[in-house]
Amino acid sequence: MKKKINSYIVPFAVLKPGEHSYLFSVEKELFTDNNYDEIHDCQLKAHITFTKNSAIVNVTFHIYGTINVTCDRCGDDFDMEINLDKNLLVKLDSIVHSEEDDMISLGKDEVDFDIAPYIYQYIVLSLPMQRIHPEDKDGIRHCNKEALDKLKNLEVKESSEEQYILNTNKLLQHLKEKPLNN
Ligand SMILES: [Zn+2]
Incomplete structure (x- = not known):
């Protein structure tokens, strides 16, 4: 990540035990600031729930809405639907910072948690190799x-x-x- 966008930072250390839900609006700057130019615009929400249980926080992401991409068939831009669920386990107070696929360990001095890189990565990795205008209910593509x-x-x-x-x-x-x- 080139730049930190403050609005995606959650004060992890002060979260009380239990469940906490946040609704974030995902701005297109998340992609443009990282020079990812295949997403031109977006109307996305990220519903994120943190379930804290002593030194473990279970984070669930539900990211939904549309992103504006270019159709590989006709070259026009269109809004593609996004609807994905992800799960991340975060261990607090670890001796060293480490990251694995679905689990990360935060060191004692890491009090804030930036969810922007995860939202970014989940969306970009979910994109199909080929993006084509979808079929409507009558089976017609609006290319x-x-x-x-x-x-x-x-x-x-x-x-x-x-x-x-x-x-x-x-x-x-x-x-x-x-x-x-x-
Ligand atoms: Zn098309």
């Missing part, structure tokens, strides 16, 4: 038709050029095999 038509024309043009090269090669091959009589 940009004009852009798709242009792409199709481009493909036709390319393939006719390829065909031309192929034909020329065939002709050359043919000439090589059967030299024309001078």
Whole structure:
């Protein structure tokens, strides 16, 4: 993380035992400040519950809403739905700071907990490799038709050029095999 966004910091050490819920609005700066330019905008909420039980805090993340990404098929931007649940176990008062997949240990001097890197990572890792306008309830994708038509024309043009090269090669091959009589 390049920059800490203060609004995502939770004063962990002073949390009383029991359950505490927070609702965060995820701002697009979480992505832009980290130079992650594949998410252009977002309408996201993170509902986070901390359940503290002596030196262990169980953190559950429910992140939902939409992010604005570019469609790999037509090139238009669209809002993609996000709905994910994650769980993180945090051990307090550890001798050394350590991080594993779903568990981290905080040292005695770490009183605040920045949840921004986790929200960021969970969202970015949940993105599919290919992002395409989703189908609506009638099974129709709302891709940009004009852009798709242009792409199709481009493909036709390319393939006719390829065909031309192929034909020329065939002709050359043919000439090589059967030299024309001078
Ligand atoms: Zn599309």
